[in-house]
Amino acid sequence: MAHSRRPDIILLDINMPEVDGYAALAELRAHPSTRCIPVVALTANAAQRDIELGMAAGFDAYLTKPLQIPELIATLQRLVEGLVPQGSTVTSGVATEPAASDHRSQLVSERGPGKLMLR
Numbered sequence: 001m002a003h004s005r006r007p008d009i010i011l012l013d014i015n016m017p018e019v020d021g022y023a024a025l026a027e028l029r030a031h032p033s034t035r036c037i038p039v040v041a042l043t044a045n046a047a048q049r050d051i052e053l054g055m056a057a058g059f060d061a062y063l064t065k066p067l068q069i070p071e072l073i074a075t076l077q078r079l080v081e082g083l084v085p086q087g088s089t090v091t092s093g094v095a096t097e098p099a100a101s102d103h104r105s106q107l108v109s110e111r112g113p114g115k116l117m118l119r
């Protein structure tokens with residue numbers, strides 16, 4: 001679904017029945033159409049070692065259950081703001097100058113820089 005829909009951010013549980021979050025993350029990072037999408041781990045695995053493993057695996061953030069809503073909102077806001085490179089202008093959902101190599105700089109939210117829409 002992420003390949004065809006191209007979401008701005010993906011929230012991904014680590015403990016899923018058929019494919020765990022690490023395998024799903026590896027698949028997302030392996031494909032050009034999804035490798036730039038920020039991925040947030042959302043899991044009950046809350047030990048410090050779990051967090052370190054998750055961040056080392058390439059998650060952009062690692063949130064633990066029970067979920068703290070203010071922390072979720074702050075994390076999503078930080079990632080959405082990272083979608084537009086500082087100093088860029090946004091026109092019709094496309095970022096222009098400056099070019100940057102950070103993977104999040106290649107994405108722009110359709111809602112514009114720093115806008116987080118919760119449904």
